[in-house]
Amino acid sequence: MDKKHLVIGVIGADVHAVGIRILEFAFREAGFEVTNLGVMVSQEEFIAAAIETDADAILVSSLYGHGELDVRGMREKADEAGLEDILMYVGGNIVVGKQPFAEVEKRFKKMGFDRVFAPGTPPETDIYYLKKDLGLLDQAETEADQQPKAENGGGEE
Amino acid sequence: MSNVLLIDFGSTYTKLTAVNLEQAVVLGSSTAHTTVTTDLNDGLMIAREKLKAITGDIVYEEQLACSSAAGGLRMAVSGLVPELTAEAARSAALGAGAKVVKLYSHELTNSDLAEILTIDPEIFLLTGGTDGGNRKVILYNAGRLAASGLKCPIIYAGNRAAADEAAELLRGHDLTICPNVMPKLGELNIAPVQEQIRRLFLARIVQAKGLSKIEQLISGIMMPTPQAMLKAMTLLATGTEHEAGIGDLMAIDLGGATTDIYSIADGSPTAASTIIKGLPEPYAKRTVEGDIGMRYGLSGIVDEVGIARLSELSQLDRAEFEHWCQACHDDPSLLPLQQQIQAFDFALAGMAVKIATGRHAGKLEEFYTPLGVAYAQTGKDLRNVRTIVATGGSLIYAPRLKEILTFALYDPQEPGSLRPERANFLVDRKYLLSAMGVLSEKDPNTALRIMKKELIDERSHSQKA
Numbered sequence: 341m342d343k344k345h346l347v348i349g350v351i352g353a354d355v356h357a358v359g360i361r362i363l364e365f366a367f368r369e370a371g372f373e374v375t376n377l378g379v380m381v382s383q384e385e386f387i388a389a390a391i392e393t394d395a396d397a398i399l400v401s402s403l404y405g406h407g408e409l410d411v412r413g414m415r416e417k418a419d420e421a422g423l424e425d426i427l428m429y430v431g432g433n434i435v436v437g438k439q440p441f442a443e444v445e446k447r448f449k450k451m452g453f454d455r456v457f458a459p460g461t462p463p464e465t466d467i468y469y470l471k472k473d474l475g476l477l478d479q480a481e482t483e484a485d486q487q488p489k490a491e492n493g494g495g496e497e
Numbered sequence: 498m499s500n501v502l503l504i505d506f507g508s509t510y511t512k513l514t515a516v517n518l519e520q521a522v523v524l525g526s527s528t529a530h531t532t533v534t535t536d537l538n539d540g541l542m543i544a545r546e547k548l549k550a551i552t553g554d555i556v557y558e559e560q561l562a563c564s565s566a567a568g569g570l571r572m573a574v575s576g577l578v579p580e581l582t583a584e585a586a587r588s589a590a591l592g593a594g595a596k597v598v599k600l601y602s603h604e605l606t607n608s609d610l611a612e613i614l615t616i617d618p619e620i621f622l623l624t625g626g627t628d629g630g631n632r633k634v635i636l637y638n639a640g641r642l643a644a645s646g647l648k649c650p651i652i653y654a655g656n657r658a659a660a661d662e663a664a665e666l667l668r669g670h671d672l673t674i675c676p677n678v679m680p681k682l683g684e685l686n687i688a689p690v691q692e693q694i695r696r697l698f699l700a701r702i703v704q705a706k707g708l709s710k711i712e713q714l715i716s717g718i719m720m721p722t723p724q725a726m727l728k729a730m731t732l733l734a735t736g737t738e739h740e741a742g743i744g745d746l747m748a749i750d751l752g753g754a755t756t757d758i759y760s761i762a763d764g765s766p767t768a769a770s771t772i773i774k775g776l777p778e779p780y781a782k783r784t785v786e787g788d789i790g791m792r793y794g795l796s797g798i799v800d801e802v803g804i805a806r807l808s809e810l811s812q813l814d815r816a817e818f819e820h821w822c823q824a825c826h827d828d829p830s831l832l833p834l835q836q837q838i839q840a841f842d843f844a845l846a847g848m849a850v851k852i853a854t855g856r857h858a859g860k861l862e863e864f865y866t867p868l869g870v871a872y873a874q875t876g877k878d879l880r881n882v883r884t885i886v887a888t889g890g891s892l893i894y895a896p897r898l899k900e901i902l903t904f905a906l907y908d909p910q911e912p913g914s915l916r917p918e919r920a921n922f923l924v925d926r927k928y929l930l931s932a933m934g935v936l937s938e939k940d941p942n943t944a945l946r947i948m949k950k951e952l953i954d955e956r957s958h959s960q961k962a
Contacts, residue, residue: 343629345629345630347682353864353865353866353867353871354866355772355866355868355871373629375627375681375682377682378772379772380772380774380864380871380873385774388578388580388581389581389682391577391578391631392577392578392581392582392625392626392627392630392631392679392682393626393627393629393630393631393682394626394629394630394631394632394633395630404866404867404868405867406867
């Protein structure tokens with residue numbers, strides 16, 4: 341079977357190195373091909389990696405509160421680079437301070453992200469939505485729609 | 498007596514070095530002028546006569562050669578993303594001693610293809626996509642090359658998953674499939690491609706360049722000259738199983754048209770809080786600055802640092818400096834025989850060394866994050882390299898060599914440029930490094946011993962000492 345390919349990394353000047361490794365393992369376990377760009381990744385690096393690996397999705401992590409600035413214009417750059425259809429997720433502590441998640445989600449979706457995940461979202465939630473968005477859920481799963489509870493106000497639309 | 502004759506066919510000179518293996522000594526060396534128009538054979542004969550005058554009539558057990566004649570090994574290279582596979586492919590070609598005439602990324606256009614046909618490269622290296630990654634672009638490019646009428650050998654070293662389809666598209670072409678230069682994102686695998694480049698160089702290109710007649714006289718043309726340099730430098734740094742090398746080093750070959758920099762060092766970050774960015778770099782790395790040289794590459798130096806800085810450094814006034822620029826432009830074979838042009842050359846050489854080593858060495862950027870200062874390193878950290886080797890006519894005969902080489906060192910004004918902090922300077926006075934690279938294939942121990950003996954130490958010297 342052709343595995344779906346993900347590019348993941350921590351954007352901006354953020355050096356949180358542990359969480360992204362955990363996600364890498366979780367995604368790999370779930371059957372994805374994963375390119376982990378690590379920490380302090382620029383928008384351009386995400387895009388270049390996605391082109392070279394023919395990625396199906398880019399997952400951007402940010403934990404230091406400045407994600408909102410760091411991801412600005414990323415969708416437009418991806419469009420420009422010929423990645424018009426690529427799936428883009430963002431998650432972590434992506435804004436400064438405590439803000440109502442519904443508003444945060446709205447702002448990031450407006451910037452072109454397909455899914456926005458709140459702090460503390462378990463990897464299973466990401467995996468579920470990845471499978472859903474990439475058309476990997478089988479019939480039974482879709483019908484039962486046994487999606488995990490988006491416990492901390494996860495990325496449900 | 499086991500004597501070996503080592504020959505370096507250059508584009509302007511043929512250089513001979515006679516070596517005795519048992520005593521590990523250089524018996525003599527000679528050079529003869531060769532031009533594109535004269536037969537390489539004539540140059541070889543003249544140089545042989547000259548050498549005979551020094552060594553007497555001796556018998557050679559073997560005659561080995563390297564060549565950069567007729568413009569060196571000219572390659573065109575294509576990749577997908579400029580910073581990723583295109584860069585990996587360039588790195589592979591340079592490390593194999595080739596001259597990368599043109600580097601393409603993404604889809605080849607009509608004008609690219611027209612340009613490729615004009616360049617008429619000796620090898621085309623086609624890359625793009627990680628294994629299982631993007632296949633669209635490399636297949637598109639393979640199709641375009643197939644239809645272009647390009648005759649030269651093509652090496653495919655891109656996405657493994659698209660190799661069969663590419664082979665189908667390029668059926669009838671002289672095609673070899675090699676492992677991907679970047680099998681996974683950020684992972685370099687350039688050795689197999691380099692081996693293939695060398696094989697093609699030996700099998701086809703040597704013939705095409707009229708060197709095959711010479712090949713009957715000598716035991717074999719082993720490799721392109723820059724690859725011989727890289728081999729010599731690697732041997733000098735790492736040693737053999739019987740004898741230790743001298744450790745990490747950097748080498749500078751300053752020429753009239755280009756400046757080559759070699760580094761044999763791991764170059765990993767020295768501080769724990771440093772994050773590595775960009776592609777991993779080869780342990781034995783070669784870069785070529787095609788726009789930086791003492792004569793044909795003069796304007797590149799002027800463009801980069803400006804006339805003001807150069808005339809200040811040369812202590813010539815601006816008008817005088819410009820006069821010499823023009824003079825060198827009119828006659829690129831101009832030699833620094835009088836005081837003014839020596840001052841002019843000093844400034845050029847110093848800045849050429851500064852620019853080329855700056856481009857070769859890694860860079861360190863400082864980031865202020867909410868979690869404190871963080872560092873990101875791209876390329877190799879050469880601050881702990883303690884040896885710099887100087888070769889090339891523009892350096893080895895330079896009167897103020899030490900001062901020139903000081904420009905290769907770490908500069909506190911440019912703290913992000915990771916050049917060696919301090920270093921001993923070794924000078925290739927007898928011009929024998931490429932010969933030792935060739936000899937290293939046959940007898941690395943002797944080649945190492947000769948280099949240790951013949952490279953002249955200019956005494957330790959540190960920046961602004």
